Amino acid sequence: MDRDSVPQEITTLVGREVYTNTGVFVGEVEDIRLDLDRQSVTGLALHELNRELFSAKANQARGVIVPYRWVQAVGDVVVVNDIVERLQASNEPADEEEEDEVTA
Template identity: 35%
Template sequence: MKWQISELFGMSVYTDRAVYIGNVEDVVIDIDNKKMSSIAVTNINPDIIDLKQFKGVKIPYRLIKEVSDIILIRHIPGAFKTSALREQEE
């Protein structure tokens, strides 16, 4: 299924282990290669990512597994706070 980039804005982002990450704020496009490079995610779940002074994170397009009602990304071991993941697995 094809998506318009504007349809991605505001979508919720989850890992494939059902961990909420945040919401899509923007899309980064690689104009030279004519492809989407990453999504910028804000409203980050503070239980899994420590942002310090940053407002969000960029998630590379290659990590996106599926786009439907939500955006599903691959889980990356060690990328998130371990305490939040333990709670999700219980």
């Protein structure tokens, strides 16, 4: 789906399940991270996480924020790319200032 094709309320994302492009459940959208100066979505705050994907630090947190640029498609569910590979490759907890990483 082309994100620019039809304007939609960003609140419609809340409650949608998030899956990787290979079909692995990641979590559920709880909130949206916005850049008000640029009037754009920068991240999706997820809860109800797939605990097998995230580090112990993220498992103790309420949820994680996934960078919105990872979103490939939005429909009945949200599809994100390469999150599993990024999480499995990283042995260190994510740094909140790193935009390329999932943050807790």
